[in-house]
Amino acid sequence: xxxxxxxxxxxxxxxxxxxxxxxxxxxxxxxxxxxxxxxxxxxxxxxxxxxxxxxxxxxxxxxxxxxxxxxxxxxxxxxxxxxxxxxxxxxxxxxxxxxxxxxxxxxxxxxxxxxxxxxxxxxxxxxxxxxxxxxxxxxxxxxxxxxxxxxxxxxxxxxxxxxxxxxxxxxxxxxxxxxxxxxxxxxxxxxxxxxxxxxxx
Amino acid sequence: xxxxxxxxxxxxxxxxxxxxxxxxxxxxxxxxxxxxxxxxxxxxxxxxxxxxxxxxxxxxxxxxxxxxxxxxxxxxxxxxxxxxxxxxxxxxxxxxxxxxxxxxxxxxxxxxxxxxxxxxxxxxxxxxxxxxxxxxxxxxxxxxxxxxxxxxxxxxxxxxxxxxxxxxxxxxxxxxxxxxxxxxxxxxxxxxxxxxxxxxxxxxxxxxxxxxxxxxxxxxxxxxxxxxxxxxxxxxxxxxxxxxxxxxxxxxxxxxxxxxxxxxxxxxxxxxxxxxxxxxxxxxxxxxxxxxxxxxxxxxxxxxxxxxxxxxxxxxxxxxxxxxxxxxxxxxxxxxxxxxxxxxxxxxxxxxxxxxxxxxxxxxxxxxxxxxxxxxxxxxxxxxxxxxxxxxxxxxxxxxxxxxxxxxxxxxxxxxxxxxxxxxxxxxxxxxxxxxxxxxxxxxxxxxxxxxxxxxxxxxxxxxxxxxxxxxxxxxxxxxxxxxxxxxxxxxxxxxxxxxxxxxxxxxxxxxxxxxxxxxxxxxxxxxxxxxxxxxxxxxxxxxxxxxxxxxxxxxxxxxxxxxxxxxxxxxxxxxxxxxxxxxxxxxxxxxxxxxxxxxxxxxxxxxxxxxxxxxxxxxxxxxxxxxxxxx
Numbered sequence: 001x002x003x004x005x006x007x008x009x010x011x012x013x014x015x016x017x018x019x020x021x022x023x024x025x026x027x028x029x030x031x032x033x034x035x036x037x038x039x040x041x042x043x044x045x046x047x048x049x050x051x052x053x054x055x056x057x058x059x060x061x062x063x064x065x066x067x068x069x070x071x072x073x074x075x076x077x078x079x080x081x082x083x084x085x086x087x088x089x090x091x092x093x094x095x096x097x098x099x100x101x102x103x104x105x106x107x108x109x110x111x112x113x114x115x116x117x118x119x120x121x122x123x124x125x126x127x128x129x130x131x132x133x134x135x136x137x138x139x140x141x142x143x144x145x146x147x148x149x150x151x152x153x154x155x156x157x158x159x160x161x162x163x164x165x166x167x168x169x170x171x172x173x174x175x176x177x178x179x180x181x182x183x184x185x186x187x188x189x190x191x192x193x194x195x196x197x198x199x200x201x
Numbered sequence: 202x203x204x205x206x207x208x209x210x211x212x213x214x215x216x217x218x219x220x221x222x223x224x225x226x227x228x229x230x231x232x233x234x235x236x237x238x239x240x241x242x243x244x245x246x247x248x249x250x251x252x253x254x255x256x257x258x259x260x261x262x263x264x265x266x267x268x269x270x271x272x273x274x275x276x277x278x279x280x281x282x283x284x285x286x287x288x289x290x291x292x293x294x295x296x297x298x299x300x301x302x303x304x305x306x307x308x309x310x311x312x313x314x315x316x317x318x319x320x321x322x323x324x325x326x327x328x329x330x331x332x333x334x335x336x337x338x339x340x341x342x343x344x345x346x347x348x349x350x351x352x353x354x355x356x357x358x359x360x361x362x363x364x365x366x367x368x369x370x371x372x373x374x375x376x377x378x379x380x381x382x383x384x385x386x387x388x389x390x391x392x393x394x395x396x397x398x399x400x401x402x403x404x405x406x407x408x409x410x411x412x413x414x415x416x417x418x419x420x421x422x423x424x425x426x427x428x429x430x431x432x433x434x435x436x437x438x439x440x441x442x443x444x445x446x447x448x449x450x451x452x453x454x455x456x457x458x459x460x461x462x463x464x465x466x467x468x469x470x471x472x473x474x475x476x477x478x479x480x481x482x483x484x485x486x487x488x489x490x491x492x493x494x495x496x497x498x499x500x501x502x503x504x505x506x507x508x509x510x511x512x513x514x515x516x517x518x519x520x521x522x523x524x525x526x527x528x529x530x531x532x533x534x535x536x537x538x539x540x541x542x543x544x545x546x547x548x549x550x551x552x553x554x555x556x557x558x559x560x561x562x563x564x565x566x567x568x569x570x571x572x573x574x575x576x577x578x579x580x581x582x583x584x585x586x587x588x589x590x591x592x593x594x595x596x597x598x599x600x601x602x603x604x605x606x607x608x609x610x611x612x613x614x615x616x617x618x619x620x621x622x623x624x625x626x627x628x629x630x631x632x633x634x635x636x637x638x639x640x641x642x643x644x645x646x647x648x649x650x651x652x653x654x655x656x657x658x659x660x661x662x663x664x665x666x667x668x669x670x671x672x673x674x675x676x677x678x679x680x681x682x683x684x685x686x687x688x689x690x691x692x693x694x695x696x697x698x699x700x701x702x703x704x705x706x707x708x709x710x711x712x713x714x715x716x717x718x719x720x721x722x723x724x725x726x727x728x729x730x731x732x733x734x735x736x737x738x739x740x741x742x743x744x745x746x747x748x749x750x751x752x753x754x755x756x757x758x759x760x761x762x763x764x765x766x767x768x769x770x771x772x773x774x775x776x777x778x779x780x781x782x783x784x785x786x787x788x789x790x791x792x793x794x795x796x797x798x799x800x801x802x803x804x805x806x807x808x809x810x811x812x813x814x815x816x817x818x819x820x821x822x823x824x825x826x827x828x829x830x831x832x833x
Contacts, residue, residue, distance in 0.1 A: 012575065021382065022217075029217045029384045036348075038381040040324050047799045048577035054382075059464060061348075061457030063381040066465070066539035068556045083572055086565045089556065105574040107793050107803045108624065114571040122568050145813075175204065 002033055002057040002163045006065040007156070010051045010084050011076025012101045016149035020074070021052035023153065023176060027169040028056045038063035047103065049080055056163065072161065074152050076135070077101050078119040088126045095155050095196070096123075097135040097148065131155065131199045138191045144181065147188035154192025159200065166193075205387075208254040212389045220381040221246035223349045224288070224316055224374065227356025229254070231312065232391030233286050235261045235278035237271035239664065240693035241290030242325035243379040244318035248288055249696065252705040259394060264696055264705040267635070267664040268293035272315065273300050279313035279369075280406065281397035284360045288316040291332050292634065296665070298335070303408050305340045306416040308367040308423070311395070312360030315341075318374040321503045322535040325376075327615065327632060329535070331504040336371045336481050340420055342427050343481040344436060345373045345453035349383040351478065355436065357388060366430075368423045373480070375503060377454055377536065428482040436478025439487045441494060445473040447550060448495040450488070452477040452508045455501040455537055462543040465555045472546075483511050492521045499549055500527035503537050578620060581800035582761030582816025585618045587732035588685055589628040590795060590820065591756075592654055594735075595742035599652045607651050614638040614657035614666075617692045617760075618685050625797045628656075636665025642680040643672055652746050656683035660690035660698040662715050667722070673751040674723045681745045681752045684715040685732075687760040695763065719753040726752035733758060735823045761816050776832050777815035778822055782807050784829035792821040792830065 007024065011017045018039055028035045039052040053065055068089045075081025075096040088094070098116055105111045123130055133155060135148040142151065150173065157166055173189060174182045205216045207226040218226070224247045228236060238248035248262060255262040261278075265271035268289040278285035289297065294317050301315070317335075320326040336343045344359055346352040352374060359370040404415055431437060449472055451459040456476045463469045475491050477483065480502075492498060492515065500509040509527030516523055530545040531537065540558060547554050579586050596609035613619055613629035614637060622629035631641055642655035657666050662684045673680055690696040697703050702712035719727045726748040730738045738756070745752040759767075768775060780792075787806035792798070800814035801821060810821070810830070822830040 013577070025217045025382050025384075029215060034384055035217060036381065036383045038377045040376070040380065047575070047580070049575045059461070061460045062454070062539055063377040063383075063457070064536075064538055066461065066543070067558060067561050069539075079571075079573055080575075082568050085568055086561045102802060103573050103575045104578065104793075104797060104799045104802060105576070107801065108797065110624065111572075111574040113573045118571055122564070122571065126564065 004057040004059045005055070005163055006070045007054045007072050007074065008051060008065055008070050008084055008087055009054070009074045009076070010049070010080045012080060013048045013050050015050070015076045016146070017050045017052050017076060020149050020153055021054050023169065023172045024054045027164050027172045028054070030168045030172065031164050033163065034058065034060070036060050036063055049083065051084060072156065072159070074156055076149065076152060078116055079114060082114070082119045082122055085123060085126060088123070090127050092127045093129040093131070093159060093161065094123055094127065095131045095152060095159070096133070097152060098132050099134060099136045131159070131196055133192070133195050133199070135192070138195060139188055142188035142191050143184040144188070147185050150185045150188040151192035154189035155196035158193040158196025206254070207250060208258050209387065210390055211387055214387050215384045216387060217382065217384050218349065219246055220349045220352055220374065220379045220383070222250050223353040223385050224356045224372070224379070225250040226385070226387065227353040228286050229258050229260070230357040230388045230390050231284055231360035232393050233260060233360065234283040234394060235275055235285040236288070237263050237265045237274040238288040239265055239268045239271050239293055240690050240696045241293045241318070242693055243320060243376045244288050244290045244293070244316070244374070245693045245696065246379070247316060248705065249694065255706045262705050264698060266699060268296040269300060272297035272304070276300060276304050276313060278397065279309055279311040280307065281311065281399050283311040283395045283397050285311055286314045286316060289318070290326065291317055291319045291330050292326060292328065294332055294335055296635065301335070301339050301341070305369055306408070306413065306420050307405060308419065309363050309369050312363035313369040314356070314359040314363060314372060315369065316356065316372045316374060318376070318379045319504065320376050322376070327634065329504060331507060332371070332373055333480050333507045334505065336373070340424055341369055341371045341481070342424070343371045343373050343479065345478055345480050346378055347453050347456040347476065347478065349378065349381055350385045351436065352378050353385050354388070355478070366423050366427050368420070368427065373453070375454055424482065428485070431479040431482055432484040432486040434479060434484070437484040437487055438476040439473070439491060441473045442470055445471060445494065446496045448473040448475065448491045448498050449546070450475045450477060450491070450498060450500045450508060450512060452480050452502040455503055455542070458537050458539045458542040459501050461539045462546055465539065465543055466546060466550070466552050468546065468550065468552065477508060480508055483508065485515055488512060488515050489519050489521065492516055492519070492523045496523060497549060498523055498525045499530065499545060500525065501531055501537065501542055501545070502527070505533060576623060578623065578797065578799050579617065580761045581798050581814045582764065582818040583617070584687055584732040584756065584758035584761070585621060585685055586626070586796055586798065587735060587738065587818070587820050588683070588756040589621045589626045590824070591732065591735055591738035591742050592628060592656070592683070593626065594739045595746060596652055596654050599743060599746050603651055609652045609654060610645060610649065612638040612641045612645065612653070612655040614661050616658035616661055618656060618658060623797065625794050635661055636669055639666055639669035639673065639682050642682070643669055643676070643678050646678045646680045654681040654683060654742070654746060656685055658691070659684060659686040659688065659700045659715060663699045663713070667718060670719065670724070670753070671722050678751055679749060681754065684753070684755045686715060686755050686757045689760045689763055691760045691762070695760070715755045716753070724751055724753045726750070729755045729757055731758060732756045733818055733820065735820065761818070765816060776817045777810060777812040778817060778819065778830050778832050779810050779812065780808050781829045781831060784827050786827050789826065791824050791826055795824050796820055
């Protein structure tokens with residue numbers, strides 16, 4: 001029985017964060033688990049910060065992950081991962097897409113963007129378990145830049161920490177995408193999985 | 202196997218849903234025949250999902266022009282004996298307040314339920330008001346779910362309860378319910394369909410003073426019956442712990458945070474808990490039983506101290522000596538969290554905190570200066586960007602004639618265009634409520650010596666923009682009123698409205714034009730403007746503002762998201778613009794500093810356009826003084 005497993009997915013509007021949580025939730029239910037989670041829709045239009053929460057297990061009541069209790073953060077974007085560092089503890093794992101998306105406020109001179117080293121240094125001060133990958137490059141290899149989110153899902157499963165079956169998430173992916181693009185997404189998933197497995201070695 | 206949906210006739214099966222889909226499912230299970238709403242985050246997906254299956258489940262579903270009309274539409278159906286639902290966000294309930302205050306006097310014939318979505322932390326709202334107080338004032342019983350399963354079950358049940366007691370009911374959702382995701386177990390769908398019939402009954406339905414006097418005592422009698430019945434409703438649950446000195450009363454979603462907090466602190470067997478699913482009226486017998494068994498009470502609830510004040514009153518009425526805590530240790534602002542509740546319980550029980558929250562705070566404080574600002578912004582290709590640029594140029598030019606330091610005033614409204622608040626556009630000076638832009642402008646025009654140009658969106662215009670427009674004509678206010686018509690209720694997810702030519706269920710209908718309405722209302726200067734032609738648009742804005750008396754401009758171009766979707770459907774290619782680096786002057790930055798388009802960034806000392814984001818709208822090419830921006 002799964003007691004409590006918390007996943008936070010974070011990124012920028014347009015990166016497919018919500019879709020990732022929908023796929024994970026669907027797969028979890030098909031695997032017989034109970035799921036709770038939430039997201040902020042509405043103001044999270046293209047370009048804004050987006051986070052989505054997926055929690056599974058019998059001890060989960062609320063829709064939000066308690067501070068310091070996140071098992072895995074999937075950072076679709078480095079600075080957005082750092083924005084959610086308060087959910088981490090020293091046993092948490094961060095899967096980080098290292099490709100930055102620099103907001104227009106930086107061009108306007110209203111804010112600045114941290115270097116990847118700065119992001120990693122801060123995250124490292126909480127947990128040393130960080131898996132880095134270039135999801136855009138891997139998605140391109142799979143056949144579509146749009147599949148970066150599914151690459152990250154593959155990496156998530158590559159950790160082998162999830163109480164979910166790989167076959168179930170693949171079924172969810174195949175059911176969700178039109179037949180024309182489903183194979184690209186399955187390939188993206190597999191490549192993400194492999195990269196994560198290699199990184200763990 | 203066919204994928205299960207919210208309309209599947211599959212009792213006992215589990216599906217993964219958004220909270221608003223769970224509420225929609227509840228309405229389907231109850232056999233609701235009429236559902237009406239106006240979009241508003243976080244409530245919109247309730248009606249959206251009903252609209253998708255309306256024909257399949259034999260339900261009439263409409264987007265109404267505003268929440269008052271939605272409420273009245275559902276009430277009318279209920280008076281004629283069928284089950285009916287109105288759904289809206291918390292501030293929408295204010296718009297429906299007028300009929301609501303009298304509706305509760307009417308003995309409900311067909312089950313009548315209003316679903317209200319509150320928005321703690323005002324994620325997508327102008328305030329974080331607590332609808333339970335509206336329910337208290339309006340004598341409306343409230344069901345408040347603690348989970349998505351309960352959101353579905355309570356919605357379905359609310360219609361039965363409404364008919365059983367003859368009283369309208371409210372289901373109070375919050376952002377984390379409506380926009381939560383979870384598995385729910387489906388129930389049975391009622392296929393009963395009633396033929397609506399109207400029975401003349403002036404003493405129940407015609408609210409002359411005598412009718413109010415007849416029905417108020419009857420309403421109070423019904424409420425008294427409900428007050429007794431809530432003690433045995435399954436949504437209220439008392440779990441007594443042996444020798445507990447602390448009792449917790451948790452309402453709605455707060456119950457989940459409380460249960461997790463107790464487990465985190467290792468106190469789950471040491472504290473008695475009363476879960477509240479009916480905050481109005483409260484289960485008094487369960488509350489007194491709990492109050493008598495402990496020394497201290499903690500009321501955990503989001504937003505205002507609603508349950509807390511009632512619990513204190515009950516303790517007084519029954520002379521129970523117990524200390525009642527609530528907002529002294531639990532925040533009145535924003536959403537609750539397991540952490541917040543954990544800290545409150547730890548404080549009262551003098552327990553050690555499960556983790557070092559202060560260290561997490563320190564980390565977040567250290568990380569904060571590194572983080573870039575990433576506010577939601579008007580999309581690349583958004584027509585509002587062109588509208589605001591034209592308004593800025595014309596209004597600032599005109600303001601100079603009033604005096605060197607005079608700035609134009611931009612009353613704004615509720616919608617995507619509120620994002621025009623941010624630099625560099627800075628075209629939003631006030632945002633209060635739906636239609637408030639035109640309303641405020643009416644008063645400002647009487648007292649300030651500056652040009653005033655107010656704007657609202659097309660859906661907002663139909664919702665609440667017409668009465669203040671008529672007011673400006675009637676009272677001869679010298680203001681310019683702009684309708685930013687992007688052919689959608691874009692902010693909430695592109696719902697159709699009276700200007701779009703189709704209904705919630707996709708049927709074709711008339712498409713009303715704001716300019717026709719303005720002319721019919723007696724406005725003498727009315728022009729339709731293309732926001733992507735900056736030169737012409739700027740000239741027209743200036744003409745409108747120089748016109749003596751009220752003037753109306755309709756900026757018309759479809760939302761960029763709709764435009765892209767339509768192009769994709771038609772197989773048309775988007776041709777992005779790019780910057781010729783040889784012509785781009787590094788010292789200029791006009792494209793970036795005048796428009797704030799997310800597709801344009803600075804790389805090195807030159808502007809660069811992200812070809813994946815660019816929609817080819819051409820605004821940047823129009824403002825570039827060096828003709829450095831060209832289409833590929």
